[in-house]
Amino acid sequence: MFKRLPGDEARNLVSTTPDTAVVFRPAVLKTPALVTLLVYGWRFLAALVRTIWKHPVAVAVPAALAALWAWHGWPLALSVLGFVVMALLGWAFTDRSSFARLIGWRLLAWWRLVSVYRRHWQPVMDVSGLARRVHGRDYLPRLVRVQCDGWADRITVRMLKGQAVKDWADRTDNLAHGFGTTSCRVALVKGGRLLLTFPRSDPLASPIPALPIPNEPTVGPVEIGKQEDGQPLRLKVHGTHVLIAGATGAGKGSFLWNTIRGLLPAMRAGLAEVWALDPKLMELSYGRELFKGRYAADPAACADLLDEAVTVMHKRAARFAGLQRSHVPTIEDPFVLVLVDEVAFLTAYQPDKQLRHRISAALATLATQGRSVGVGVMAALQDPRKEVMNIRNLFPDKIALRLDESEQVDMVLGDGARDRGGLADHISPVPELGAGVAYMRLETSPDPIRVRAAYVSDTDIRHMVSLFTERGEAA
Numbered sequence: 001m002f003k004r005l006p007g008d009e010a011r012n013l014v015s016t017t018p019d020t021a022v023v024f025r026p027a028v029l030k031t032p033a034l035v036t037l038l039v040y041g042w043r044f045l046a047a048l049v050r051t052i053w054k055h056p057v058a059v060a061v062p063a064a065l066a067a068l069w070a071w072h073g074w075p076l077a078l079s080v081l082g083f084v085v086m087a088l089l090g091w092a093f094t095d096r097s098s099f100a101r102l103i104g105w106r107l108l109a110w111w112r113l114v115s116v117y118r119r120h121w122q123p124v125m126d127v128s129g130l131a132r133r134v135h136g137r138d139y140l141p142r143l144v145r146v147q148c149d150g151w152a153d154r155i156t157v158r159m160l161k162g163q164a165v166k167d168w169a170d171r172t173d174n175l176a177h178g179f180g181t182t183s184c185r186v187a188l189v190k191g192g193r194l195l196l197t198f199p200r201s202d203p204l205a206s207p208i209p210a211l212p213i214p215n216e217p218t219v220g221p222v223e224i225g226k227q228e229d230g231q232p233l234r235l236k237v238h239g240t241h242v243l244i245a246g247a248t249g250a251g252k253g254s255f256l257w258n259t260i261r262g263l264l265p266a267m268r269a270g271l272a273e274v275w276a277l278d279p280k281l282m283e284l285s286y287g288r289e290l291f292k293g294r295y296a297a298d299p300a301a302c303a304d305l306l307d308e309a310v311t312v313m314h315k316r317a318a319r320f321a322g323l324q325r326s327h328v329p330t331i332e333d334p335f336v337l338v339l340v341d342e343v344a345f346l347t348a349y350q351p352d353k354q355l356r357h358r359i360s361a362a363l364a365t366l367a368t369q370g371r372s373v374g375v376g377v378m379a380a381l382q383d384p385r386k387e388v389m390n391i392r393n394l395f396p397d398k399i400a401l402r403l404d405e406s407e408q409v410d411m412v413l414g415d416g417a418r419d420r421g422g423l424a425d426h427i428s429p430v431p432e433l434g435a436g437v438a439y440m441r442l443e444t445s446p447d448p449i450r451v452r453a454a455y456v457s458d459t460d461i462r463h464m465v466s467l468f469t470e471r472g473e474a475a
Ligand SMILES: Nc1ncnc2c1ncn2[C@@H]1O[C@H](COP(=O)(O)OP(=O)(O)OP(=O)(O)O)[C@@H](O)[C@H]1O
Pocket: 207, 208, 246, 247, 248, 249, 250, 251, 252, 253, 254, 382, 431, 432, 435, 436, 437, 452, 453, 454, 455, 456
């Protein structure tokens, strides 16, 4: 007597009499030909309507050409096709960006969909473990849409019911290599839908030379480099505090120097001041003339300078109380940016306990109360552990350059940042490839963005100093 079993369970059958083979006869249901034809016909019709609905222009052009051919012969259809191609080429050469936006990226997206994503979708999902087989049925996440721009392919995906973002975030390596790119970023669009970003090129692959000094004095976001999509990287420094962490040689200095460079016109105009704490005596001493005496390297002098910043902050808070809630830089009340290179030298590694407490208390006070009265802190450090920097959570904006260990990423950028693609431990230790490259997590956005700061060389710093002192004297 045969028992009917779902297909998948046949492999679980065990014979107690090894000489007798288990005979499995699947139940065969004969479907009438008419039903099969109707099903295929319906599917074809649905696909046709869907294609016309989704791609009206792409369907209309070949349909019009086919109609021309049928009614007026192929010479006319060919001439019209030639005319269309020439017109498109003309458009592409005269207004590249609008052509790319309206036609170019859509064509590329279609090509990438057909040649890469749809073609490799099933094998990549299977091998990476994102497809599932339940009770003999295969379930595959759905590839919803492919969009392209000059930098990356963005794939919208519908997850399987019951999958979590983490399931995908843990497999970014599999996805990237499966689709022939070097990296993949996962972001949640809405419940059940993800956006996978696959960069096609890397605008951050080679060092970026120092950017021009801005013409206008501004404390607004200062341009300091590039984002991974090739857009300028503008860092907010006024109204926030910034923590920069990176292993030795990761390029922390370039974030500090680019910020000073961007603020230079405002410093010259008296709208901004940079107060520098340089306990290693290496990084900021090179341009100490820029700080107009607000420079300290000795720990005791650093503590005095921090106390002075706290006093400025308290005085402003007392004056502003009840009158204004945010700071607007003026010559009387300029924006004060306290730059601290290797803050751990002043806190965790400082042998003098009293000094250590004084410095930590001043830093914590500035970081909790300074931003609304125009006193900001930008601190750099190598080791982001809590024992070394126990106030790291007081910095709203965080930058992780190359880090030695994967656990350090979340210490700097906050919980879950590495799962969201902040792979700071994967940044190359080769200076040409990785110095100045970082993942940035801003207060306003939980997804870390990959960026590279421009390289401000010693010559650039000398030029900044001469420009500042010359103009300062002239002013
Ligand atoms: N933005 C950048 N682009 C390219 N190369 C850079 C960049 N920044 C730094 N470098 C290179 O990396 C080297 C190390 O940079 P830097 O001294 O700023 O690192 P750091 O993180 O401050 O190191 P440490 O903590 O040891 O002082 C520089 O000498 C330079 O050659």
